[in-house]
Amino acid sequence: MKHYYKLLLAFLLVASSAVNVQAQEEESCYPYGLGALEVFSIFSESYKTKDYDLAILYGEALMKCNPKKMEELQQYKGEDVFEKMIDIYVQLAKKEKDPTKKSSLLDSSITYFGRVFAINTPDEIDIFDWTLKRGRFYQENADFINDGYAKAYADYQTLIDMNPERITKLGSGYYVQITLQNLVTQGEKDKALAIINKTSEFADDGTKSFIEKVQDQLFSNPAERIVFLEGKLADAPKDISILNELYELYLKQNNLEKAVVTAKTMYEVNPNFKNVMTMATISKKNSNNKDAINFLNEALKLATEKKDKAQVYYELADTYLLIEDLKKARDNAKKAISEAPNWGQPYIKLAGVYAQAVSLCASSNMEREDKAVYWLVLDYLDKAKQVDAEVTSMVNNLYKSYQPVTPTAEEKFFKGWTKGNDIKIDKSLRECYEWINESTKIR
Numbered sequence: 440m441k442h443y444y445k446l447l448l449a450f451l452l453v454a455s456s457a458v459n460v461q462a463q464e465e466e467s468c469y470p471y472g473l474g475a476l477e478v479f480s481i482f483s484e485s486y487k488t489k490d491y492d493l494a495i496l497y498g499e500a501l502m503k504c505n506p507k508k509m510e511e512l513q514q515y516k517g518e519d520v521f522e523k524m525i526d527i528y529v530q531l532a533k534k535e536k537d538p539t540k541k542s543s544l545l546d547s548s549i550t551y552f553g554r555v556f557a558i559n560t561p562d563e564i565d566i567f568d569w570t571l572k573r574g575r576f577y578q579e580n581a582d583f584i585n586d587g588y589a590k591a592y593a594d595y596q597t598l599i600d601m602n603p604e605r606i607t608k609l610g611s612g613y614y615v616q617i618t619l620q621n622l623v624t625q626g627e628k629d630k631a632l633a634i635i636n637k638t639s640e641f642a643d644d645g646t647k648s649f650i651e652k653v654q655d656q657l658f659s660n661p662a663e664r665i666v667f668l669e670g671k672l673a674d675a676p677k678d679i680s681i682l683n684e685l686y687e688l689y690l691k692q693n694n695l696e697k698a699v700v701t702a703k704t705m706y707e708v709n710p711n712f713k714n715v716m717t718m719a720t721i722s723k724k725n726s727n728n729k730d731a732i733n734f735l736n737e738a739l740k741l742a743t744e745k746k747d748k749a750q751v752y753y754e755l756a757d758t759y760l761l762i763e764d765l766k767k768a769r770d771n772a773k774k775a776i777s778e779a780p781n782w783g784q785p786y787i788k789l790a791g792v793y794a795q796a797v798s799l800c801a802s803s804n805m806e807r808e809d810k811a812v813y814w815l816v817l818d819y820l821d822k823a824k825q826v827d828a829e830v831t832s833m834v835n836n837l838y839k840s841y842q843p844v845t846p847t848a849e850e851k852f853f854k855g856w857t858k859g860n861d862i863k864i865d866k867s868l869r870e871c872y873e874w875i876n877e878s879t880k881i882r
Contacts, residue, residue, distance in 0.1 A: 469504060574614075665688050787823045
C-alpha cells in the first residue's frame with residue numbers, strides 16, 4: 440500500500456510540473472520556456488556560426504521581447520540584435536540566385552531598419568549612424584531594391600542636413616561627393632549649391648577640388664559663370680586661372696571694359712609671354728595699335744619657341760597693316776615665314792600687304808602696272824596653299840577676288856608682256872612700289 444502512495448505522489452508531481460511548464464510557455468516571450476539569457480546566448484552563437492535559421496527564430500524573439508534593453512544583462516543593446524538580423528538577411532540574399540527571392544530577403548532587412556527608427560528616439564540610438572547604415576545598405580544592394588540608389592542619396596542628403604561637418608569628414612568626403620555628383624546628373628542645381636554651401640568649410644583638399652569641378656559643371660551658362668568666377672576672384676584676386684577664364688568670358692560677352700581691366704591684372708601679376716600677348720590682343724581690339732605693337736615687341740623678347748616667335752611676327756605684320764605701315768608689315772610677315780615656313784597664314788598676310796599696296800598706290804585710278812602686282816599676290820597665295828593644306832579653302836576664296844583683276848590678254852599685249860617671262864615689281868611700275876622690289880612671272 441505504501442508503495443502505491445509513492446507512485447501516486449510521483450505521478451502528481453510530474454503532472455503538476457508539466458502544467459507549470461505549459462503555463463510558463465503560454466506566458467513567456469521566448470520559445471520553449473527558455474529564459475532571456477538563454478535565448479540571447481543561442482542567438483549570438485547561431486549568428487556567429489552562421490546557423491541563420493536558428494538565429495532568425497531566436498532573434499525574432501529578442502526583437503519582440505527585448506527591442507531595447509534586457510534586465511538580466513546590463514550591456515545588452517537591442518539595436519545590436521536588429522543590426523545582426525539585418526545582416527542575416529543580407530547574407531542570405533547574397534547566396535540567393537533568384538532575383539525575386541533576393542529582393543524579398545532584402546525587403547526583410549528594410550523592414551528591420553524601419554522598426555529601429557519607429558521604436559527608438561534620438562536619445563536612445565545614434566540616428567545619424569543608423570541613417571548612414573541604411574543609406575549604405577540601399578547603395579550596396581541597389582540593383583535589387585526599387586529606387587535603391589535614390590533612397591541611398593536621400594539618406595545621404597538627410598545626413599548632410601543633420602550634421603554637415605560629420606558627414607563631410609567621413610570617408611574623405613566620399614558621401615558628399617557622390618551625393619553632389621548625383622544631383623548634378625539629375626540637374627538639381629539648387630540642391631547641389633545648398634550642399635556645397637553647407638559642407639565646403641569642412642571639406643579636405645580632395646573634396647574641395649571635387650566641389651570646384653562640380654561648380655564648373657553647374658555654372659556653364661556664361662553670364663552665371665562670370666558671377667561665380669567673380670565671387671571666387673574676390674577670395675583669390677591673383678589667381679591667374681580665374682583671371683584668364685574671366686578674360687575669355689568677358690570677350691565672348693563683348694564686355695571690353697572688364698576684359699581690359701582683367702588683362703591688365705594678369706599682366707601685373709605675371710608678365711609672362713602669354714599675358715603680354717593678351718595685353719597686345721586687348722590693345723588691338725581696343726584700337727590702341729601703338730600699344731599693341733609695344734606689347735608685341737615685349738612678347739618677342741620673351742618668346743623662346745619658333746612657333747611663338749612666328750605668332751608674334753604675324754601679329755606685328757597684321758597690326759602694322761592696320762596702321763598702313765606696309766613696309767614693316769611686309770618685313771614682319773617675312774620674319775614669321777622664316778620662323779614657320781610651313782605655316783600658311785604669314786604667306787596670306789604678305790599677299791594681303793601687297794594687295795593693300797595696290798589700293799594705296801592706284802586708289803581709284805588703277806592702271807595695267809597696278810594690276811601686275813596682283814600676280815605677286817597670287818604667288819604668295821599659291822605658296823600658302825602649297826605649304827599648308829589647312830588654308831586651301833581660304834586661298835581659293837581670295838583667288839576669286841584677286842585673279843579677275845590681273846591684267847587681261849589685251850593689256851598684256853599692249854604692254855608687250857609675254858606669259859612666263861619675269862616682271863619686276865618695283866619703281867619701274869610705279870614709284871610707290873619701290874619698297875616691294877620683288878619679281879614675279881607674267882601669267
